[in-house]
Amino acid sequence: MCRSLEHLPIACLERAKELKARFGSFLLKQELNIMGHSQKNDKLTPADRQKWSFHELLAHKEGLCAFTTFLASEYSEENIAFYLACEDYRNTKSSSKLCAKARKIYEEFIASDAPKEVNLDHETRNIILKNMEQPTLSCFNLAQSKIYTLMEKDCYPRFLKSTVYQELITQLVG
Template sequence: MCRGLAFLPAACLERAKGLKTLFGSFIHRSEISSNSHKTDKLSAPTSEESMKLRESFEKLLANKHGLAAFRAFLVSEFSEENIAFYLACEDYRSTKSPSKLIAKANKIYEEFVKIDAPREVNIDHETRAITKKNLERPTESSFNLAQNKIYTLMEKDCYPRFLRSAAYQEVAGRLTGKVTK
């Protein structure tokens, strides 16, 4: 039985509302005049960029506009922890200092991997156990297995839904002049 959104923690609802607003402003950026002398970090993607977002999940993640739109989509579906975990692992892998590596590994584990973590990602028991074992002696590859599982989940499940979403369709439609209502 669905109990509605009223049973979600207020902090989750407020965060979702904030990101929904951010995504709404992302959609409307294409209407803003390009006369500004400043480069806007969240300006709308070009039509060419929008088409590249459809080519592959990898290209979506490599594009700042695509990543912002995808993240907002995941927030609207209450599964933003997946992209947050993926990006945390990317940052972790680029860490060179052994002491920072250990601190980041523990933080990622506590926030995303540990059972009942605040932003627990959906990985199987075996992957969780291997990841925990890897943290006994953290290396740049300690989270590779878990990160690959989450990447595959997003690529096979979330990404196709994102491309079919009204939000993506509206962005793509505005760029090609075919706004759908």
């Protein structure tokens, strides 16, 4: 595995970033189908898309995919992946599956050196660790809320200025 990318030409890095964003969007669509994430798939006009709040963006399949593509281009798609994993977890009907799902989320997103570690403060991590002793449907609520706020206040404004968003709002509605 390459540890340093400084020696690569800028064009190669930009192409790699673009490919990662494209594949990330494809993989997200597959992941959403597997998880059964319910979203609106309404036909929207560009004007409708321009009025989206952050919450509305996440509620529409094309908005979520575009935002995920943008996050992938910024190498921060773990935030939306964590948010969606928490949504799926909260909709778990079987109490017997809670513990295994909670452990999976913890190991993938919360644990130090997790493969998709999200940026959470020490106190929030400790609360989650304590919640892991007896997982409930709300054990990730605080962390999910913090990541949602981070995306809304930090990533979403940059997304609105991105080419990904500009392409989304100017797409012809088919």
